[in-house]
Amino acid sequence: MLTPDPDSTPIALEAYEALAERYAARVDTKPHNACYERPATLSLLPDVAGLRVLDAGCGPGAYADWLLQHGAAHVTGLDLSPRMVALAAQRLGERFPGRVTLHQHDLNRPLDFLDSAAFDLVICPLVLDYLATWEAVFAEFHRVLRPGGVFVFSAGHPMGDYLYHQTTARYFETERVAEVWRGFGEPFVTVARYRRPLAATLNPLLAAGFILERLLEPLPTEEFAQADPRDYAELMREPVFLCLRARRGGAAAGV
Ligand SMILES: C[S@@+](CC[C@H](N)C(=O)[O-])C[C@H]1O[C@@H](n2cnc3c(N)ncnc32)[C@H](O)[C@@H]1O
Numbered sequence: 001m002l003t004p005d006p007d008s009t010p011i012a013l014e015a016y017e018a019l020a021e022r023y024a025a026r027v028d029t030k031p032h033n034a035c036y037e038r039p040a041t042l043s044l045l046p047d048v049a050g051l052r053v054l055d056a057g058c059g060p061g062a063y064a065d066w067l068l069q070h071g072a073a074h075v076t077g078l079d080l081s082p083r084m085v086a087l088a089a090q091r092l093g094e095r096f097p098g099r100v101t102l103h104q105h106d107l108n109r110p111l112d113f114l115d116s117a118a119f120d121l122v123i124c125p126l127v128l129d130y131l132a133t134w135e136a137v138f139a140e141f142h143r144v145l146r147p148g149g150v151f152v153f154s155a156g157h158p159m160g161d162y163l164y165h166q167t168t169a170r171y172f173e174t175e176r177v178a179e180v181w182r183g184f185g186e187p188f189v190t191v192a193r194y195r196r197p198l199a200a201t202l203n204p205l206l207a208a209g210f211i212l213e214r215l216l217e218p219l220p221t222e223e224f225a226q227a228d229p230r231d232y233a234e235l236m237r238e239p240v241f242l243c244l245r246a247r248r249g250g251a252a253a254g255v
Contacts, residue, residue, distance in 0.1 A: 010080050010106045011176065011192040012130040016059075019191075020083035022184040024060035024091070030183065031220070031227045037154055037241050038062070040218030041125050044152045044245040048072045051120040054144060056107060056137075057127025061088030067123075068096045076114070078105040080130075107137050117146040124153040126241075129193040132174065134200075138208035147250035151210060157217065157239035161195035174200050201242065210246035218243060 016023070027033050041063075049071030055064045058077030067075050077092075077100065079085050085104045092100045103113065107124075108131060122141045131137060141151055162169050165177050174196040180188050205212060217239050225232040 010108060010130070011194075013080055015189050015191040016079075016081040017083050018189050019181075019184055020060065020081055020087055023084075024087045026184060027060060027062045031224045031231065032183065032240070033062070035221040035224035035227060036218060036235060037126060037243070039221055040216050040241070040243045041123070041152060041154045042066065044214055044216065044243055045123070046121065046150055048121065052076075052118065054078075054114070054119045054122045054141075056122060056124040056141070057130075058088050058102070059084050059126075061091040063123060063125060064088060064092055064100065065095075068092065068099055072099070072121075074099050074101070076101045076103070076119070078103040078107075080104070080106050107131060110136070111140045111144055114144045116143050117149075119144050120146060120149050122149070122151045124151075126154055128153060128155045129195075132176070132194055134204035135207060138204050138210070142208045142210060142248055145248040147248055149248045151246045151248065152244070154241050154243040155201065156193070156195060157242040158196060158198045158201055160239040160241070162197075163238055165195055169195060172197050205244070205246055209249060211249050212244065212246050214245040216243040 048067050050073050053067050053072045053075045055067065055075055055077040058064050058079050061077060064075045064077045077085075077088050079088070082104050085102050089102050105111070107127065122145055124141070128134060128137070145151060162171050165175075169175060169177075174194055176192060177195050179191050179193065181191050182188050202212065218241060220232050220235045224235070
């Protein structure tokens, strides 16, 4: 097992503790999630009926809710932010009894409370930008997936992130950046995250032993155009997210 990078302290805890309720209130309808990132990421999933799923960085549970509604046998959700975990429990607990387990956990740390080959599917949407390095966490996702299992994640698009931070960014470095988020209302929250080049996005996945199956550079949906024509026009010109599907090799696919 790889050990965590000493710099990998959880940089997003304060921001997400501050944002948790507002994120939970908007994640189902906010255009960047509902009409851009989520449809693209969901399009990469296999049929989830009967699957054991790890939702790594589950936030307030929007993805877990979708997975359970679409027949996942069980979802294990984890998140750094205790408030997010509480909101996920509030959203999911009573509606899906016995089918959800939630943990407060920092993905910079090993998943040593989870058995090897315990999951058919691991998802990690919009979370990895808060980790300085991906080698250790991808090795853990690989370990907890059964052979042939699927890993789907979304993250900042290397080009989009570079353009956004280009006055200071050095493309080839993985750099900590700070962004003031206005999309969740006031008070605005400064969110620390990492931007990284394409090589640092793909190589850790391959180094962990995953086979890359699909890479999406999503476009906003028509509903986005109705909801927010200005951001829609911008997203039709420049990418913000990247969505990937990979498979743990080693056996017949099955899902
Ligand atoms: C943009 S939200 C995405 C939530 C959910 N995946 C979704 O798409 O709705 C990012 C989430 O990542 C969590 N997060 C950030 N750093 C983390 C870490 N080191 N370990 C686990 N979760 C983390 C935050 O607390 C937050 O809930």
